[in-house]
Amino acid sequence: MQYFPTILRPAGNSISLKLSEYSSDLFKPLQIHFYHSGTQHDTDCPEVLLPAYSCPDLISACVHSGAKPVLIDFIHQRPWMCLEQLERAITPDTIAVVAVRFLGISERTESIRNICDTHNLTFIEDSAQGFPLSDLSEYWQGDFNIISFGRGKPLSLLGGGAVLTRNSDNYLPLPDKKSITINEELKYRLKVGIYNLSIHPFLYGLITRIPGLNIGKTILKELTTIEDISASIKNRFMANYIQYQSIANKSSQINLMLQETNNDTIIDLAEVANHDFNQPLLRYPVLFSNLLERDNAYNKLFKYGASLMYKQPLMEIDGVSKYLKKTTEHPVNAKIFSDRLLTLPTHTAVTQEIIDKIHSAIE
Numbered sequence: 001m002q003y004f005p006t007i008l009r010p011a012g013n014s015i016s017l018k019l020s021e022y023s024s025d026l027f028k029p030l031q032i033h034f035y036h037s038g039t040q041h042d043t044d045c046p047e048v049l050l051p052a053y054s055c056p057d058l059i060s061a062c063v064h065s066g067a068k069p070v071l072i073d074f075i076h077q078r079p080w081m082c083l084e085q086l087e088r089a090i091t092p093d094t095i096a097v098v099a100v101r102f103l104g105i106s107e108r109t110e111s112i113r114n115i116c117d118t119h120n121l122t123f124i125e126d127s128a129q130g131f132p133l134s135d136l137s138e139y140w141q142g143d144f145n146i147i148s149f150g151r152g153k154p155l156s157l158l159g160g161g162a163v164l165t166r167n168s169d170n171y172l173p174l175p176d177k178k179s180i181t182i183n184e185e186l187k188y189r190l191k192v193g194i195y196n197l198s199i200h201p202f203l204y205g206l207i208t209r210i211p212g213l214n215i216g217k218t219i220l221k222e223l224t225t226i227e228d229i230s231a232s233i234k235n236r237f238m239a240n241y242i243q244y245q246s247i248a249n250k251s252s253q254i255n256l257m258l259q260e261t262n263n264d265t266i267i268d269l270a271e272v273a274n275h276d277f278n279q280p281l282l283r284y285p286v287l288f289s290n291l292l293e294r295d296n297a298y299n300k301l302f303k304y305g306a307s308l309m310y311k312q313p314l315m316e317i318d319g320v321s322k323y324l325k326k327t328t329e330h331p332v333n334a335k336i337f338s339d340r341l342l343t344l345p346t347h348t349a350v351t352q353e354i355i356d357k358i359h360s361a362i363e
């Protein structure tokens with residue numbers, strides 16, 4: 001057993017295969033439009049402003065829709081775009097701003113909404129990493145709000161996504177409709193079965209040791225087609241949402257633990273961003289004082305589900321820079337952020353015992 005130590009997964013709970021009728025009232029007054037993934041949203045605008053530290057799928061979505069991504073640096077030691085730089089980056093070609101809800105922490109949506117209204121820009125809220133337990137219509141403030149049901153996402157169904165629109169769905173592409181096939185349903189059941197087993201710490205520990213699997217590696221994937229959500233996934237959305245609401249997310253307990261640590265070099269990002277702990281965090285983000293401290297903590301904590309997320313800002317990820325608008329503003333704070341970030345797990349398998357072990361390790 002000591003050759004195969006258990007490893008806690010960084011995120012994700014088990015998925016229910018229960019079928020349920022989907023109610024479109026759930027998101028009212030927003031309207032929902034399902035897609036094959038969260039990346040599959042589309043606007044046909046020339047320049048889109050987005051955070052310099054984020055998922056490369058944002059770049060794929062821009063490129064697919066014919067838009068030029070313009071990176072906006074973070075504020076120092078915050079998961080938020082610098083709004084002064086955002087305003088400076090607006091040109092007559094800008095038509096949209098993408099604000100990312102980082103692991104569930106809200107961007108400053110009121111200020112971004114004001115900037116968008118002043119300059120007549122579309123406000124896109126990317127909420128692939130955040131899904132509320134309640135107050136669904138108040139949680140999202142964008143004209144277009146992106147949600148994802150992919151692996152490692154808050155409400156994971158191992159695939160699919162949706163766009164929640166506020167006033168208009170004019171820009172949205174129509175996906176090809178798919179009908180449910182027995183084959184697809186069987187494959188989905190098998191996939192969920194394997195996934196539900198693989199999140200067990202013993203099996204997860206084994207899987208992470210398989211060479212070449214590159215679990216959690218951040219790469220730029222090209223988006224080629226806009227497809228409809230699979231019916232197998234859509235028919236499980238409501239049952240899994242009900243299950244999601246009943247699952248205890250451990251963010252508040254981790255917040256409490258961080259307040260009790262004597263290590264004042266760690267920045268609790270959820271705390272400094274005034275996160276509303278009534279809503280869950282996909283993982284709990286903290287910043288260390290430098291790369292070495294962060295890496296030391298990661299080495300001690302990865303068996304308890306700590307993870308690094310994206311290891312570089314977007315412009316340093318292979319294949320991204322050729323798509324970006326060249327600007328004179330170098331995203332230095334996004335780089336510092338990527339060097340110092342560590343995320344702690346918040347899912348159901350995180351017990352108080354594990355939180356105490358994390359506490360002792362970072363003390």
Ligand SMILES: Cc1ncc(COP(=O)(O)O)c(C=O)c1O
Binds near residue numbers: 054161
């Ligand atoms: C912030 C953000 N936006 C979009 C996506 C893409 O979502 P999907 O995997 O459903 O295409 C991700 C996926 O990791 C993400 O983290």
